[in-house]
Amino acid sequence: MADHPALKVDDLHKSFGAHHVIKGVSMEAQKGDVIAILGASGSGKSTFLRCINLLETPNSGDVYLAGEKMRMKQNRHGETVPEDIRQVERMRSRLAMVFQGFNLWSHMTVLENVLEGPVFVQKTPKAEAREKAQALLAKVGLSDRADYYPAHLSGGQQQRVAIARALAMDPDVMLFDEPTSALDPELVGEVLSVMRDLADEGRTMLVVTHEMGFARDVSSKTVFLHQGEVCEEGAPSELFTNPETEQFRAFLSRMN
């Protein structure tokens, strides 16, 4: 049997009322691909990621994880909704999302934040989960912060905890929505360096980012969204040296 792409999105559309935000976006990530998604504010990057893990329901188009199609149906109001909530939960558990704003539980320590999913969602035995959580904290360079509360960490440290927490669920595909945009400039590098390690390990990642250096050096493919459509896409070496559209050229010059 041929290998399926880790993630495939086919002709996705999403509107909010009369506002057509995603206008037929398709994308495919093979296992180990890192896809950088670029675009101006309001171009639909977050909406696109949110449609992949069904935080938003697309109006039409298909999402496949390892070849399994997310099944949708029309409800009696003619809206598209998931057919089977258990399938949504199962597929969502194979995706992990890292947000701009870290979204850690403030009343839990770093270790408890990382343990929460494995213990309460996946029902992993606590001792085993704890061992794994400690290994993940070591991986993101935070072994010595396990018992701290998020408020006592820098933004860069909090985001690294959020990445450890995402990894604890053993996701097949990781979705990052501007993971460094809320950070002070001097803290951006430590988070990008963890993400670079994940890429080197062969993790499949979709990364919405304004970090052009990361897109250029780490992504296997870069996609530029403009007003809800793929305007340019390809190998970053091609795209950055030879932008074809006026929109992408203008975007790049604003980024520099």
Ligand code: ADP
């Ligand atoms: P980006 O992440 O590229 O900045 P977004 O996906 O957040 O863009 O937003 C794209 C467009 O969709 C914007 O015009 C935004 O106002 C609109 N939008 C996003 N989410 C909603 C929502 N829940 N309800 C209505 N409009 C929304």
Ligand code: MG
């Ligand atoms: Mg956004």
